[in-house]
Amino acid sequence: MGAGARSEDALAALLLTTRLGDADEAPLSPGRFWSLVAVVPEPSELFATPAADIARRAGLPGHEAEGVERLLAAGTSLAFALERSERQGFFALTPFDAGYPRTLRDWLGDQAPPVLFTVGARELLSAESIGVVGSRAVSGEGEAIAREIGERVVRDGLTLVSGGAKGVDRGAMSAAREAGGRVVGYLAESLLRRVREPSARRALADGTSCFATPFDPSARSSAAHAIGRNKLIYASARVTVVVASELDRGGTWEGATEALRRGYGSVAVWVGRGAGPGNERLAELGATPVDDLSSMLHALPRPAVTSSAGEQLPLDL
Numbered sequence: 001m002g003a004g005a006r007s008e009d010a011l012a013a014l015l016l017t018t019r020l021g022d023a024d025e026a027p028l029s030p031g032r033f034w035s036l037v038a039v040v041p042e043p044s045e046l047f048a049t050p051a052a053d054i055a056r057r058a059g060l061p062g063h064e065a066e067g068v069e070r071l072l073a074a075g076t077s078l079a080f081a082l083e084r085s086e087r088q089g090f091f092a093l094t095p096f097d098a099g100y101p102r103t104l105r106d107w108l109g110d111q112a113p114p115v116l117f118t119v120g121a122r123e124l125l126s127a128e129s130i131g132v133v134g135s136r137a138v139s140g141e142g143e144a145i146a147r148e149i150g151e152r153v154v155r156d157g158l159t160l161v162s163g164g165a166k167g168v169d170r171g172a173m174s175a176a177r178e179a180g181g182r183v184v185g186y187l188a189e190s191l192l193r194r195v196r197e198p199s200a201r202r203a204l205a206d207g208t209s210c211f212a213t214p215f216d217p218s219a220r221s222s223a224a225h226a227i228g229r230n231k232l233i234y235a236s237a238r239v240t241v242v243v244a245s246e247l248d249r250g251g252t253w254e255g256a257t258e259a260l261r262r263g264y265g266s267v268a269v270w271v272g273r274g275a276g277p278g279n280e281r282l283a284e285l286g287a288t289p290v291d292d293l294s295s296m297l298h299a300l301p302r303p304a305v306t307s308s309a310g311e312q313l314p315l316d317l
Helices: 008-017 030-039 051-058 062-072 075-087 102-111 122-126 140-155 168-178 198-205 223-236 251-262 279-285
Strands: 091-093 116-120 129-133 159-162 182-186 209-213 240-242 267-270 288-290
Touching: 008 030, 008 062, 008 075, 030 051, 030 102, 051 062, 075 091, 091 122, 102 223, 116 122, 116 198, 122 182, 122 209, 129 140, 129 168, 129 223, 129 251, 140 159, 140 168, 159 168, 159 223, 168 182, 182 223, 198 209, 223 251, 240 251, 251 267, 251 279, 267 279
Parallel strands: 129 159, 129 240, 159 182, 182 209, 240 267, 267 288
Antiparallel strands: 091 116, 116 209
């Protein structure tokens, strides 16, 4: 689907939440965007609308309404930006586009990203999947477990979703691809840089991989981006297995504890050989402990979304 085939609401979402429109105005955060959509479900209704009318229609203070007006006025520059992006193979996916993964909205609520920049087989974003995450500095035993999980996910006919970082993530993703499986990588690093890597180009060429990020495709990796990316993995998968985590520190620890605290998805933690120093503590905090891979991935029902933040969801492993 090219830029010209997008709905007006999708274009409005892109203008409001990204810098693609090149407006001299800070984009709306996910929370502000979803608050606006709660009042104006079809944001395209605000196109060519004066700020005073936006304020009345959306219940916004005058200065915020003026910001929305400026963001929505940058449609011409957005069209050129989308055309350039799609020539490079990137597609900006919004909640108003077919294929936006609804589980993100179900699990993350107002923290769901209004836009995902994607490359590859984006239909995989909505596929039944198992998440695998873990530290970069993983032991040899831990990396072997990550690879074994990747292979088992493929044998069970599911898609593997991970973060694309060195260590556990890339080990599981590589094993899944080598086994002929489907892989989704939610990235905290530059999407543009990743797709230039030969291994990524090979993964994308056969139509069985997708990379996605809620951040600008050229943005560099940061701790904040890693935290923002982590929740997407948990919210996408039936269950996400933490293979190795540091204790009380590190991106894996922060992502897992946030998912448990806020109920962003179902969290399991490996407690067998190769487990990280924080794994046992994650089990104490509510993650489902796993020490046997032979039956872990069979008949895993996706638990119902809980409306109680931080409530541990039942998972029959």
